Amino acid sequence: MATINEPEFATAVAVATKQRTFKKFSFRGYNVEALLRMSNVDLSKLFKARVRRRFYRGLKKKPLILIKKLRKAKKEAKEENKKKPEVVKTHLRNMIIVPEMIGSVVGVHNGKKFNEVVIKPEMIGHYLAEFSMTCKKVDHYRPRICGCGCYRISTRFIPLR
Numbered sequence: 001m002a003t004i005n006e007p008e009f010a011t012a013v014a015v016a017t018k019q020r021t022f023k024k025f026s027f028r029g030y031n032v033e034a035l036l037r038m039s040n041v042d043l044s045k046l047f048k049a050r051v052r053r054r055f056y057r058g059l060k061k062k063p064l065i066l067i068k069k070l071r072k073a074k075k076e077a078k079e080e081n082k083k084k085p086e087v088v089k090t091h092l093r094n095m096i097i098v099p100e101m102i103g104s105v106v107g108v109h110n111g112k113k114f115n116e117v118v119i120k121p122e123m124i125g126h127y128l129a130e131f132s133m134t135c136k137k138v139d140h141y142r143p144r145i146c147g148c149g150c151y152r153i154s155t156r157f158i159p160l161r
Contacts, residue, residue: 093129108132
């Protein structure tokens with residue numbers, strides 16, 4: 001029978017109980033802190049062509065108002081020691097997610113209701129609409145009305161209760 005050395009056993013236990021390390025997020029080689037410090041011109045150079053063109057043509061008034069509201073909600077949450085800021089509702093589905101929005105909660109309108117979207121670093125450069133679907137999945141099946149439990153529709157009358 002093989003014996004286990006004390007030092008080897010201790011190192012094996014230490015390796016097994018070691019805290020799991022998570023990969024730091026980076027967008028095109030830049031971490032989140034560096035992205036937050038960047039100007040809009042430098043940031044736009046990192047985005048894809050469609051988003052870059054939108055930045056070069058200038059941000060309109062409505063997206064800037066949304067960013068101000070998100071800043072205010074984050075500031076109030078920090079003062080009140082809340083984990084998540086209040087939901088800011090918007091119809092701006094074509095708003096591009098920028099690093100300043102990380103950690104905010106946005107209610108994106110899908111045509112019927114507002115879907116809550118928590119902005120994460122992985123969402124940078126995408127549109128808000130990509131995270132709020134406008135149509136739901138349709139299930140194409142018939143109700144089980146037949147007595148045997150199959151999908152045939154029975155011809156007998158079934159009163160509604």
